[in-house]
Amino acid sequence: MDGLLLLEQxxxxxxxxxxxxLLAAGLTLVFGIMDMVNLAHGSLYMMGAYFCATFTGWTGSFLVGALLTIPAVFLLGVIVEMIALRNLYARDHLDQVLATFGLILFFNETTRLIWGPIGLSIPLPEFLSSTVEIIPGAPYPVFRLAIILMGLLVAGLLYFIVARTRLGMLIRAGASNREMIGALGINIRLLFTLVFGLGAALAGLAGLMAGPILSVEIGMGEGILILTLVVIVIGGIGSIKGAFIAAIVVGLIDTVGRSFLPEILKLVLSDDSASTAAPAISSMLIYLLMALVLAIRPQGLFPPKGVGK
Amino acid sequence: MTLLSPRVLINAALLLLLAALPFLTDMMGDSYYTGVTSRVLILAIAATSLNLLIGYGGMVSFGHAAYLGLGAYIVGIGAFHAIEDGIDWMLNGYYQLAATLILSALVALVIGAISLRTRGVYFIMITMAFAQMLYFTAVGIETYGGDDGLTIYSRSDMLGLIDLNDEKSLYYLIFFSFLAVLYLMHRLVGSRFGAVIRGSKSNEARMRAIGFSPYKYRLTAFIIAGTITGYAGFLMANLNDFVSPSMMHWTRSGDLIIMIVLGGIGNLFGPLYGTIAFMALEELLSSIPLTIGGLNVGEYWQIIFGPLLILVVLYARNGIDSFLPGTRERAK
Structure with a gap:
């Protein structure tokens, strides 16, 4: 039984x-080439979930809703970038943190105004809400498998874009020297806007996929934003590869830790104190990991080339 | 700066007003504002200590609310055991105070020692993550109420020296604590230590070249700020009679930073003005008597507050401080 539980976890x-x-990739790209901290990234994730819930309600199909959501969040990201964030690139990080904190407040309240304080749910079509036996005797929800597949697909696509296309070349060049690619005649403003939109679309995609399993509610982006920050700090800010590896490690440690830590603690503590301490300790695990990584490598595991010295 | 510049007079007038406040509210027959101002002053203590890091030291700590919660939880846990388990000494305010100061200094030492190895954005995110770690710890401990928090049924017992149950006594304890912190900051920033902190902000390489190791000084500043804020948490718990994890949520740390920026960063009195402005804005915006299409605007005040914050950041970089007359005593 334990083996099956472990597999599931x-x-x-x-x-x-x-x-x-998906969240970390957008955030780390935005940081890497624009040197910009965007706390409102979690809000774009939340908007992805709300848009998808609304579009699914209108069209009656989750898939159509999802397909409409991604360009909508892309557009939202572009608008936010053009109105508010563009003016912040030249500012210091404190200003960026504050202004994007203001954006979070704005998004949360606007959402409450439009959709009301009660959370929404996104109904899944039949074929996604069933379960499938991954190995005999171990049913697993199809939708969760679909998230895994989608995540891997996007990771592959992103790798292709960044490593093999002209846009990716500009992104990488921008990450190592912003002024230089501007001097070479590249329209950085447009590049920034595009990258921000791309990051927003990825956050929206994460939001619409998380919507059906978690709940669509105000503030849903904030908890995951902190996790995302931990991921990009561990992975090295600006590095897609670092973000990917750190995201998987953090996801695994957090999930597996939460379900198995009580058992492990019971080996050394009494049952009572183990079940009291386990929730507190398991939510600390990833922060301990982060502290450990930073104590050894202050620039994260895979800082991009040319950064960190 | 001359001794009696308009700026000094304005600051002095504000402090005098604060000193007389409980009597003024007595005269108005409404002690509501004594409680509110107590709260403002406690937050101003926290913001003033954070200003040492952000304003003078350039260390944008995004986890300062954690210490506020830490101090408050010590009062809460002390009262909890004193009442539930009859352990009387845990209600002793001096023990609680000592525990608050020692524990917040230790926590600041550990967080600072790791975080200060990093720079810039990394530092912002790490301090935030550490604070979230403490937040989740508080949420996870069911004994002390977990998510719901802990009601404090008995305030710290100061053994007859000062009665914290009396609103006026508590107010003056808070007020004089604030004055003491203000004076401490004034001396600290002007000292050799403060010069190193400010110097490391503007040019770290030069500080190294003339023989200082900024790390030690920064860590010391980090511990001082954390300890003072822990003390503010001790006061806050006694004022609110309640402590919950939401006190340490990262958005509360954000609020503290907003207070500093609203007031004018790197200025001794800035955090006080900023805290007053923040609380006043919250109060004003949330009571806008305007209804559009059946919706009460005040209820959604953050829709206004959010963009306002962005505007302040973009166009009024020095906050309220830039509207005050006289030269700015600003640490460059």
Whole structure:
């Protein structure tokens, strides 16, 4: 039985890890090439979930809703970038943190105004809400598998874009020297806007996939934002590869730790104190991991080339 | 700066007003504002100590609310055991105070020692993550109420020296604590230690070249700020009679930073003005008597507050401080 539970939890861990990766990829790209901290990234995730719930309600189909959501969040990201964030690139990080904190307040309240304080749910179509036996005797929800597949697909696509296309080349060049690619005649403003939109779309995708399993509610982006920050700090800010590896590790440790830590603690503590201490300790695990990584490598595991010295 | 510049007069007038406040509210027959102002002053203590890090030291700590919660939880846990288990000494305010100061200093030492190895954005995120770790710890401990928090049925017992149950006594304890912190900051920033902190902010390489190791000084500043804020938490618990994890949530740390920026960063009195402005804005915006399409605007005040914050950041970088007359005693 324990083996099956472990398998299930490992899959859940992957699924959380891939969701985190979608968020972390956008955040780390935005940071890498624009040197910009965007706390409102979690709000875009939340908007993804709300848009998808609304579009699914209108069209009656989750898939159509999802397909409409991604360009909508992309557009929202572009608008936010053009109105508010563009003016902040030249500012210091404190200003960016504060302004994007203001954006979070704005998004949360606007959402409450439009959709009301009660959370929404996203109904899944039949074929996604069933379960499938991954190995005999171990049913697993199809939708969670779909998240894993989607996450891997996007990771592959992102790798292709960043490593093989002209846009990716500009992104990488921008990450190592912003002024230089501007001087070479590249329209950085447009590049920034595009990258921000791309990051927003990825956050929206994460939101619409998380919506059906978690609940769609105000503030849903904030908890996961902190996890995402932990991921990009561990992975090295600006590095897609670092974000991917750190996201999977954080997802696994968090999920598997939460379900097995009580058992492990019972080996050394009494049953009572183990079950009291376990929730507190398991939620601390990833922060301990982060502290450990930073104590050894202050720049994260995989800082991008040319950064960190 | 001359001794009696308009700026000094304005600051002095504000402090005098604060000193007389409980009597003024007595005269108005409404002690509501004594409680509110107590709260403002406690937050101003926390913000003033954070200003040492952000304003003078350039260390943007995004986890300062954690210490506020830490101090408050010590009062809460002390009262909890004194009442539930009859352990009387845990209600002793001096023990609680000592535990608060020692524990917040230790926590600041550990968080600072790791976080200060990093710079810039990494530092912001790590301090935030550490604070979240403490937040989740508080949520996870069911004995002390977990998510719901802990009602404090008995305030700290100061053994007859000062009665914290009396609103006025508590107010003056808070007020004089604030003055003491203000004076401490004034001396600290002007000292050799403060010069190193400020110097490391503007040019770390030069500080190293003339023989200082900024790390030690920064860590010391980090511990001082954490300890003072822990003390503010001790006061806060006694004022609110309640402590919950939400006190340490990262958005509360954000609020503290907003207070500093609203008031004008790197200025001794800035955090006080900022805290007053923050609380006043919250109060004003949330009571806007305007109804559009059946919706009460005040209920959604953060829709206004959020963009306002962005505007302040973009166009009024020095906050309220830039509207005050006289030269700015600003640490460059």
């Amino acid at each position: 490992v899959l859940n861990g992957f699924q959380l890890g891939l969701l985190l990766f």
